[in-house]
Amino acid sequence: xxxxxxxxxxxxxxxxxxxxxxxxxxxxxxxxxxxxxxxxxxxxxxxxxxxxxxxxxxxxxxxxxxxxxxxxxxxxxxxxxxxxxxxxxxxxxxxxxxxxxxxxxxxxxxxxxxxxxxxxxxxxxxxxxxxxxxxxxxxxxxxxxxxxxxxxxxxxxxxxxxxxxxxxxxxxxxxxxxxxxxxxxxxxxxxxxxxxxxxxxxxxxxxxxxxxxxxxxxxxxxxxxxxxxxxxxxxxxxxxxxxxxxxxxxxxxxxxxxxxxxxxxxxxxxxxxxxxxxxxxxxxxxxxxxxxxxxxxxxxxxxxxxxxxxxxxxxxxxxxxxxxxxxxxxxxxxxxxxxxxxxxxxxxxxxxxxxxxxxxxxxxxxxxxxxxxx
Numbered sequence: 001x002x003x004x005x006x007x008x009x010x011x012x013x014x015x016x017x018x019x020x021x022x023x024x025x026x027x028x029x030x031x032x033x034x035x036x037x038x039x040x041x042x043x044x045x046x047x048x049x050x051x052x053x054x055x056x057x058x059x060x061x062x063x064x065x066x067x068x069x070x071x072x073x074x075x076x077x078x079x080x081x082x083x084x085x086x087x088x089x090x091x092x093x094x095x096x097x098x099x100x101x102x103x104x105x106x107x108x109x110x111x112x113x114x115x116x117x118x119x120x121x122x123x124x125x126x127x128x129x130x131x132x133x134x135x136x137x138x139x140x141x142x143x144x145x146x147x148x149x150x151x152x153x154x155x156x157x158x159x160x161x162x163x164x165x166x167x168x169x170x171x172x173x174x175x176x177x178x179x180x181x182x183x184x185x186x187x188x189x190x191x192x193x194x195x196x197x198x199x200x201x202x203x204x205x206x207x208x209x210x211x212x213x214x215x216x217x218x219x220x221x222x223x224x225x226x227x228x229x230x231x232x233x234x235x236x237x238x239x240x241x242x243x244x245x246x247x248x249x250x251x252x253x254x255x256x257x258x259x260x261x262x263x264x265x266x267x268x269x270x271x272x273x274x275x276x277x278x279x280x281x282x283x284x285x286x287x288x289x290x291x292x293x294x295x296x297x298x299x300x301x302x303x304x305x306x307x308x309x310x311x312x313x314x315x316x317x318x319x320x321x322x323x324x325x326x327x328x329x330x331x332x333x334x335x336x337x338x339x340x341x342x343x344x345x346x347x348x349x350x351x352x353x354x355x356x357x358x359x360x361x362x363x364x365x366x367x368x369x370x371x372x373x374x
Contacts, residue, residue: 007073016050021299091131098130125170198325208312229327238286
């Protein structure tokens, strides 16, 4: 069994669904179609309604054809009822007026070139907000309604602080641009931003992960993420012409904040990419899926990392972003100026980069505990 199928609990069109993720495979596609699953272009997965009958059908159909990863599905299914309830369980349907205006909002954001993720996040947030206030017209909604939604829906259902901020940002933008009326979101006390330290792996752990895959393409992808401090989307959006081997530079185009940047790329990595190119000969994207000209999927890339981590027996919940965090921290530990690291990572503010000073061993290990002098 060479393929991995990931099952997740997702929400599609306000319905609880089972998301089915796997690398492109014609045989598997026919199998998931046979159980009634349909393709979602936005979510980039096959899905069907999340019922016990459908789950059993999916399981019986796919078992033995590939390795079924149901970890995330089980975790989400076992969440407390209070947290697990989706908007469709407790809220009335969206009014036609709100649906039409949200469509205009989405079109406006697209015209302003907002990222796909931001558009999806804001439209979902504003949709839930208007479903909560379905009995009111958009013109009737006031700051007091925003306070009520925050207290009686977000806080009562223990939704995250990030969701709270998303709703506030979406409502502010919607009313300022679509309704042409300022709705002051500052009436809600925004939650304090969590200050979590980045997760960092040692150089030995990084090396073990990179050399673990037997597949040249998989090794090249993981190596490039770490060696150049790339985000997942930045790696998948790379094209052949983005490698300037003569100048030893990698050009990252249209990254977060719609900014281009360049990062150095070593001879060692260039040789690895040449070996990969001779074997796979990609046509458009640097890393393509099973079909020529098809972009490599996020799910497949995550699966590559997961198998590599399992193979080298690292007992940590490693994500692709950990490789980027490790790149920055290891640069800092080797003496690279923080300002250069900021440029290499594409951070807008130096404050974002300064968080790596809290996890670098070079500084922390020099500190002597007063216990040692007792």
